[in-house]
Amino acid sequence: MSEGTSNGRPLAERVATRLLYPTSRPRGKALRAAVSARVVLVTGASHGIGKATVRKLAAAGAVVLLVARSREDLEQVADEIRAEGGTARVFQADLSDMAATERLARDILAEHGHVDVVISNAGRSIRRPIDESYDRFHDFTRTIDVNYLGPVRLLLTLLPSMRERRQGHIVNLSTWTLRMPPGPQWAAYGASKAAFDTWLRTVATEIAVDGVTVTSVYMPLVHTRMSAPSDFGPTPGLTCDEAADVVCHAVVARPVEITPWWTGPLQAWSDLTRGPAHRLMTRSYRR
Numbered sequence: 001m002s003e004g005t006s007n008g009r010p011l012a013e014r015v016a017t018r019l020l021y022p023t024s025r026p027r028g029k030a031l032r033a034a035v036s037a038r039v040v041l042v043t044g045a046s047h048g049i050g051k052a053t054v055r056k057l058a059a060a061g062a063v064v065l066l067v068a069r070s071r072e073d074l075e076q077v078a079d080e081i082r083a084e085g086g087t088a089r090v091f092q093a094d095l096s097d098m099a100a101t102e103r104l105a106r107d108i109l110a111e112h113g114h115v116d117v118v119i120s121n122a123g124r125s126i127r128r129p130i131d132e133s134y135d136r137f138h139d140f141t142r143t144i145d146v147n148y149l150g151p152v153r154l155l156l157t158l159l160p161s162m163r164e165r166r167q168g169h170i171v172n173l174s175t176w177t178l179r180m181p182p183g184p185q186w187a188a189y190g191a192s193k194a195a196f197d198t199w200l201r202t203v204a205t206e207i208a209v210d211g212v213t214v215t216s217v218y219m220p221l222v223h224t225r226m227s228a229p230s231d232f233g234p235t236p237g238l239t240c241d242e243a244a245d246v247v248c249h250a251v252v253a254r255p256v257e258i259t260p261w262w263t264g265p266l267q268a269w270s271d272l273t274r275g276p277a278h279r280l281m282t283r284s285y286r287r
């Protein structure tokens with residue numbers, strides 16, 4: 001699947017996507033004003049949403065710091081950015097290695113002095129029914145490490161300097177599924193994403209007083225290598241480019257959250273009717 005294009009997407013899906021996820025593409029001028037010469041750290045910048053996001057931010061004048069495990073892929077993205085006149089720096093790190101993640105944060109502070117924006121995007125998804133998970137405890141540790149503990153470890157080192165400078169913004173790539181009744185087979189992924197979502201929203205209430213803001217993006221389905229192995233049937237999804245626009249909008253407007261409009265009514269319905277919502281999920285799984 002090609003990343004970042006809408007090539008080959010049927011017209012019906014493109015129309016459905018527009019209606020379901022009317023994304024705001026920030027004006028070039030607004031994005032430049034928000035990020036020009038600012039230090040923006042993006043985890044998971046070697047592929048998918050992160051890769052499309054760093055390209056847009058660098059084109060708007062940000063100094064982008066690219067984090068992921070695969071150095072070659074990161075260097076390629078950085079080279080493309082530099083060829084376009086942008087500024088990119090590569091930091092290879094595995095966020096599931098806590099010592100390496102702490103080192104990463106310290107190296108970044110030593111080299112750049114501070115970070116203006118952190119986009120917590122690196123992630124790992126696992127979709128597996130519980131009856132195939134009894135001897136796979138590592139599914140749960142792997143997802144919790146990269147989706148929760150690593151991002152926490154990173155921010156624990158970066159937050160003091162952001163708070164001292166009394167400015168900074170953190171964008172979390174959360175998932176729309178957290179706004180829905182829990183869906184079958186997503187226990188490991190859902191629990192790990194929920195953990196960081198709750199942690200960061202809680203911390204947000206404490207750091208706002210120091211001018212550090214947080215946006216939780218409840219991202220819908222995006223066509224990436226992460227979502228490719230799962231069969232989402234006819235569910236319409238965003239391209240990486242569209243998803244990157246959502247992230248850039250978060251950076252410019254700094255809302256508390258961005259979520260598809262229809263999750264509100266659905267969540268209200270599911271809260272009011274826990275039984276029927278649960279039965280619906282159970283039936284869909286049996287099918």
Ligand SMILES: NC(=O)c1ccc[n+]([C@@H]2O[C@H](COP(=O)([O-])OP(=O)(O)OC[C@H]3O[C@@H](n4cnc5c(N)ncnc54)[C@H](OP(=O)(O)O)[C@@H]3O)[C@@H](O)[C@H]2O)c1
Nearest residue numbers: 044046047048049068069070094095122123221222224226
């Ligand atoms: N795709 C969707 O439908 C969707 C929907 C809602 C939310 N999201 C969220 O959006 C984020 C990005 O997803 P995506 O679809 O763009 O996935 P992706 O294409 O698989 O990219 C994931 C990125 O995370 C990096 N990464 C994975 N494990 C890492 C680790 N241990 N340490 C450091 N970096 C690591 C990967 O690079 P390396 O492999 O080189 O390390 C890659 O750059 C995730 O947090 C995901 O949960 C995605």
